[in-house]
Amino acid sequence: MPYPPKLKELIKVVESTRAERVDRKKRGEEVPFLSLDERKEMLDHHPDFKEEGRRPLKIGPSKGYAIAHEMADLLEARSRVDPDDIDLSNPDIDTDVLVIGGGGAGTSAAILAEENGARVTMVTKLRHGDANTMMAEGGIQAASKGEKDSPYYHYLDVMGGGHFTNIPELVEALVTYAPDAIHWLEKLGCNFSKHPDGRLHTIHGGGTSRKRMHYAADITGAEIMRTIRDEARNHRNIEVIEFLPAVELILNEHGQCAGAVLYNLETQEYMIARAKAVIMATGGSGRLHIQGFMTTNHYGATFDGIVMGYRAGVEVSFLHTVQYHPTGIVFPEQAEGILITEKFRGSGANLVNIEGKQFVNEREPRDVEAASIIKECTVKGLGVPTPTGKVGIWLDSPMIDMLSGEGTVRKEFPGKYILYKRFGIDISKEPMLIYPTLHYQNGGLAFRASSATSLPGLFLAGEVSGGVHGANRLMGNSLLDIVVFGRIAGKAATAYINDSAKEGDLTLDHVRRFNKEADEAGIPSDRVSPMLLPDYTPPKIKERQLTTHYVGTVR
Amino acid sequence: MPNVQKETEADLIPIFIMGKRYLVPESLTIMKAIEYAGYQFIRGCGCRGGICGACSTVYRKAGDYKIYSGLACQTVVEPNMYLTQIPFFPALRREYDYETMEPVAESIYQLYPELFRCVACNACTKICPMDVQVLDYISALKRGDLEAATRISFDCIQCGLCASRCMGELPQYHIAQLARRLHGGKLAPRAEHLRQVVESIAAGKFADVMEELKALPVDELRKLYTERELEPAMSDEQWRPSNNAGL
The missing domain is CATH 1.10.1060.10 (Alpha-helical ferredoxin)
Incomplete structure (x- = not known):
């Protein structure tokens, strides 16, 4: 919907200061960047550093580690199923490699496992490909140009971006296998943007020292996802079953991961999959709406894999940090949470408050920028109220046309220009209303560069894992992460089957133990996980659902 | 058909979900309107950002013979639209061997x-x-x-x-x-520079330098990071760093 009269009035305030701000920009006068000390102070307003936003885990292998309440609630919760009700003696699915999750990481893993001789069953909660992979617009990093770049520089950039907290061997794997990942995708028919001679287009991303961001127009993730999904469909020994999420891992008597309990979302029946190895690739957790934040993530990003792995004894790492993208759409409501690329700010658009004033340089690092916006709205009270009771900050996109010529916004940002146009807003003439949005789960289950975990037979790939990106991920390294570690996991799981996997009776004793630990810690017994689906049913409806039974958020 | 809901707020509009009337806020997308009406999605909902293809929806408007379509997550409701999602439609996909297939x-x-x-x-x-x-x-x-x-x-x-x-x-x-x-x-022409880099990495060109990097204490790593040469924003393909360390 177009801006209502109240917001139109407030836009006039932005317009009244615009000419002067454009002049300052032309003269090269910037709002000064914060010093390192000032940055540190500003980060107190970042959601990660809000003490009341997190609490130490009461139970499990990472007991005592403080993470967001929304995550802790799920990690401490009880299983959706009573292990005593489950008959493990007669599995419905019997396979070599069970891949849980049908995004880019799971699909890459499935292809490599199959190519290495395994029978693969991939189960996915939504459709094959409905994942954050699909939504990644920006690009995929790799040091593909040897005359100016190498894994050495990529390594430095990743470590710096993660505030030097990343686990070195994971970063080494990420950057060393990066060019081969792009090469693999190219070979499979991914249409990367190229010069006429085949040379790949590369651009900078935040925190890169060399231009190494490869892209396929502005739908890089979708092009990668649909290409590898198509390839997976050609592999006879990959069976994909949709709308069948996993809810618990199954172990065998030797303490190896040997399958999963699955839940058919449509028929509401539980099923058993026995496997010789399991690859967890369930992605992230934006739909937990940590601290009430909106999210860029897809519908199924609900933390499921971490819950299952944690219950089976795998520690979590770096979960105390979450990436908030500074600029998500906060109005119109129907586009809420959708990402507005950093490129707008790079092209000169200021961030301004309700008084039409700049309060921060628009090219601070992501976490600092997000913290400044939050502070301006929540502490200073200078945010712009939306008709639905939210608050935002203006991103003054019309400046871009004034700085670089009429038509620039339309030409450089066609996707967002059209998106807003559909709502009756011309962003080359009117500013955008934005607020930080939950974007990426920096941490996850702990794993090694081989993709193996502390649980034999359980391998990880993608956002479900933690440590690759340290405390902060750089743009273009998540698409890379899923392909690199997906391929590693596919190979590793197959090798494990040949070398170490043993036959043995299946058990859910670890779930019994975990439920008992939860009882002893006094965790409320109505809390269950994994979440599976977010619940957006209005409270008014719920009051009238007199006979509806909810298990967690799912009816 | 009788009203299943009473009109209580001024900005609510009627839409027909598979023929059944619901009152929903006029500013919502079809997706949020369906949730507002009380549905919980299993199918018909994916990225909620207009790119995954899970939520295609067809609809007509009152008194209009035309068929309209849109993504439920991107399309704003209109008064008296009547709609259904088509979360799946069977289509024959044929298997093939990509590696051996001729690009013709x-x-x-x-x-x-x-x-x-x-x-x-x-x-x-x-x-x-x-x-x-x-x-x-x-x-x-x-x-x-x-x-x-x-x-x-x-x-x-x-x-x-x-x-x-x-x-x-x-x-x-x-x-x-x-x-x-x-x-x-x-x-499309393949990227020759990419092939070369992949080969040199496979030959172990960076194995030693990566081992050294991994072993560095944080303050030395921080120093290398701070001092690393930055490719200028406006550079073209001809740009080369001033020294070849790490290449």
């Missing part, structure tokens, strides 16, 4: 001979929620132009609405996917 139109014709059942009615293009010129890429393929088909079909999200409307019963989006892969991996 004949490969596509062999797998999908129904391509020539297209009668150019343009129903596919008219229903496409992404405004892809579906008929144009099908026509390009009939002419044997894989490059054009790749370009024209590039924004396809594979929701399947084209296939649902096709008189010739084509699975357009599967055909386009095949064309794009043949183009991207076999017709």
Whole structure:
């Protein structure tokens, strides 16, 4: 919907200061960047550093580690199923490699496992490909140009971006296998943007020292996802079953991961999959709406894999940090949470408050920028109220046309220009209303560069894992992460089957133990996980659902 | 049909979900309106950002004979629209061996001979929620132009609405996917610089330097990071760093 009269009035305030701000920009006068000390102070307003936003885990292998309440609630919760009700003696699915999750990481893993001789069953909660992979617009990093770049520089950039907290061997794997990942995708028919001679287009991303961001127009993730999904469909020994999420891992008597309990979302029946190895690739957790934040993530990003792995004894790492993208759409409501690329700010658009004033340089690092916006709205009270009771900050996109010529916004940002146009807003003439949005789960289950975990037979790939990106991920390294570690996991799981996997009776004793630990810690017994689906049913409806039974958020 | 809800707020509008009337706030997308009405999605909902193709929806408006389409997560409700989601539509996809397939139109014709059942009615293009010129890429393929088909079909999200409307019963989006892969991996020039880098890494060129980097204490790493040379924002492909350390 177009801006209502109240917001139109407030836009006039932005317009009244615009000419002067454009002049300052032309003269090269910037709002000064914060010093390192000032940055540190500003980060107190970042959601990660809000003490009341997190609490130490009461139970499990990472007991005592403080993470967001929304995550802790799920990690401490009880299983959706009573292990005593489950008959493990007669599995419905019997396979070599069970891949849980049908995004880019799971699909890459499935292809490599199959190519290495395994029978693969991939189960996915939504459709094959409905994942954050699909939504990644920006690009995929790799040091593909040897005359100016190498894994050495990529390594430095990743470590710096993660505030030097990343686990070195994971970063080494990420950057060393990066060019081969792009090469693999190219070979499979991914249409990367190229010069006429085949040379790949590369651009900078935040925190890169060399231009190494490869892209396929502005739908890089979708092009990668649909290409590898198509390839997976050609592999006879990959069976994909949709709308069948996993809810618990199954172990065998030797303490190896040997399958999963699955839940058919449509028929509401539980099923058993026995496997010789399991690859967890369930992605992230934006739909937990940590601290009430909106999210860029897809519908199924609900933390499921971490819950299952944690219950089976795998520690979590770096979960105390979450990436908030500074600029998500906060109005119109129907586009809420959708990402507005950093490129707008790079092209000169200021961030301004309700008084039409700049309060921060628009090219601070992501976490600092997000913290400044939050502070301006929540502490200073200078945010712009939306008709639905939210608050935002203006991103003054019309400046871009004034700085670089009429038509620039339309030409450089066609996707967002059209998106807003559909709502009756011309962003080359009117500013955008934005607020930080939950974007990426920096941490996850702990794993090694081989993709193996502390649980034999359980391998990880993608956002479900933690440590690759340290405390902060750089743009273009998540698409890379899923392909690199997906391929590693596919190979590793197959090798494990040949070398170490043993036959043995299946058990859910670890779930019994975990439920008992939860009882002893006094965790409320109505809390269950994994979440599976977010619940957006209005409270008014719920009051009238007199006979509806909810298990967690799912009816 | 009697009202199932009472109109209590001024900004609520009636929409018909599969024929049943619900009052929803006028500013919502179809997706949020369906949730507002009390549904919990299992199918018909994916990325909620307009790119995954899970939530294609067809609708008509009161007194209007036309069929409209849109993504539920991107389309704002209108008063008296009546709609249904089409979360799945069967379409035949044929398996193939990508590695050995020739990047020529004949490969596509062999797998999908129904391509020539297209009668150019343009129903596919008219229903496409992404405004892809579906008929144009099908026509390009009939002419044997894989490059054009790749370009024209590039924004396809594979929701399947084209296939649902096709008189010739084509699975357009599967055909386009095949064309794009043949183009991207076999017709478009490959990146020679990428191949060289992959080879040098496989030969172990950076093994030692990575071992050294991994072993560095944080303050030394921080120093290397701070001092690393930055490629200028406006550089072109000719830019070279002033020293070759680490290359």
